[in-house]
Amino acid sequence: MADQSFLAWPFFDDHHQVLARDLDTWASTALCSLDHSDVDALCRELVQSLANNGWLEYAALAADADTDARLDVRALCLIRETLARHDGLADFAFAMQGLGSGAISLFGNEAQRSYLSAVRSGKKIAAFALSEPDAGSDVAAMTTTATRDGDEFVINGTKTWISNGGIADFYVVFARTDEAPGARGISALLVDADTPGLEIAERIEVIAPHPLATLVFKNCRLPTSSLIGDPGSGFKVAMATLDIFRSTVGAAALGFARRALDEAVAYSQSRAMFGGTLADLDITQERLAEMALDIDASALLIYRAAWTKDCAADRITREAAMAKLYATEAAQSVIDKAVQLFGGMGVKSGVKVEQLYREIRALRIYEGASEVQKLIIARQLLS
Numbered sequence: 001m002a003d004q005s006f007l008a009w010p011f012f013d014d015h016h017q018v019l020a021r022d023l024d025t026w027a028s029t030a031l032c033s034l035d036h037s038d039v040d041a042l043c044r045e046l047v048q049s050l051a052n053n054g055w056l057e058y059a060a061l062a063a064d065a066d067t068d069a070r071l072d073v074r075a076l077c078l079i080r081e082t083l084a085r086h087d088g089l090a091d092f093a094f095a096m097q098g099l100g101s102g103a104i105s106l107f108g109n110e111a112q113r114s115y116l117s118a119v120r121s122g123k124k125i126a127a128f129a130l131s132e133p134d135a136g137s138d139v140a141a142m143t144t145t146a147t148r149d150g151d152e153f154v155i156n157g158t159k160t161w162i163s164n165g166g167i168a169d170f171y172v173v174f175a176r177t178d179e180a181p182g183a184r185g186i187s188a189l190l191v192d193a194d195t196p197g198l199e200i201a202e203r204i205e206v207i208a209p210h211p212l213a214t215l216v217f218k219n220c221r222l223p224t225s226s227l228i229g230d231p232g233s234g235f236k237v238a239m240a241t242l243d244i245f246r247s248t249v250g251a252a253a254l255g256f257a258r259r260a261l262d263e264a265v266a267y268s269q270s271r272a273m274f275g276g277t278l279a280d281l282d283i284t285q286e287r288l289a290e291m292a293l294d295i296d297a298s299a300l301l302i303y304r305a306a307w308t309k310d311c312a313a314d315r316i317t318r319e320a321a322m323a324k325l326y327a328t329e330a331a332q333s334v335i336d337k338a339v340q341l342f343g344g345m346g347v348k349s350g351v352k353v354e355q356l357y358r359e360i361r362a363l364r365i366y367e368g369a370s371e372v373q374k375l376i377i378a379r380q381l382l383s
């Protein structure tokens, strides 16, 4: 079992410690021999299995939650860290239920909140549709429009890199409603996947396979009741959602890194070399020490951000940016070191560290690339 001594840190309440241990026990059997040959089918199965075992109750608020109820960011991070350590697609399935419904948890009205029950029970798969071919890091440059026509919105435009695209039952779509130029003229809309005018234009294959697509909207009509939050507040809805889920991306990276370290420790102790084992070599010990240090530093930043959101501050833009930036970059380095320790075995298809090497890469890009996180941190320093 991976090191869980960090659960004694003062960031956590008793229920967090129980949650992390119970999930680890469940994941050790439920996620140990998954068949990844059909990712769409496996993703649907994982959503159902995560729901049946109660884990999705952390991904979205209850439909009838009190108005002051909040997502438990420490729990979200612990769950992503633990799932990522066992299986990247299980982490993905959990995370996207949360990110895809985050705007509804945070800003949804009573009717929209019924979707939260379906997300928690695995009956609906959620997706978050923000990025566009020419607007990824620069969200305010989006060109998809939602034009008011009587008591309807008409959406036209393209969204891309949409996780769960193709299998989602609904999308939270950000589109220009033009109350003002730039960031103040964007709104968030709840769009059912079967709405006429919404099409999956392309399924995108990536190095760590998961459902991903480009969506095209052609005169896609929605009732005005699809608006999530106030008209023109979409940029803030997106940023507030990302404030929560960015720390959890760091947590997933941490889970991948912990798994890489576990694999590296076990392999180096069993691999015979120069009359001893790989672990006897000073250079190996130096590598392992660097990996352990990076992991603890990442964990401290992630759980600092999560604790701050849960207990001390409404906005954690800087803390979340630091946690995501550091943990994803550090995990890439930890995993690369693990691959190097494995030698040729490290690049053999299907070996765990080879999978981790592919899985970590996108985390330095999505939900705000490392460069965007640096921009956010610097802006706060200079403001």
Ligand code: COS
Residues within 6 Å of the ligand: 130, 131, 136, 137, 138, 139, 140, 183, 184, 235, 236, 239, 240, 242, 243, 315, 317, 366, 367, 368, 369, 372, 375, 376
């Ligand atoms: N929470 C609430 N409001 C926020 C916020 C946050 N975390 N961050 C910014 N805002 C508000 C600002 O206060 C500002 O409001 P006012 O106009 O009332 O002052 C408004 O939103 C615009 O903010 P800003 O001027 O900083 O916006 P920019 O267009 O300069 O963009 C970055 C800032 C680059 C940080 C933003 O576009 C971003 O995060 N980009 C990455 C997006 C991303 O993660 N893409 C991946 C898609 S998901 S896979």
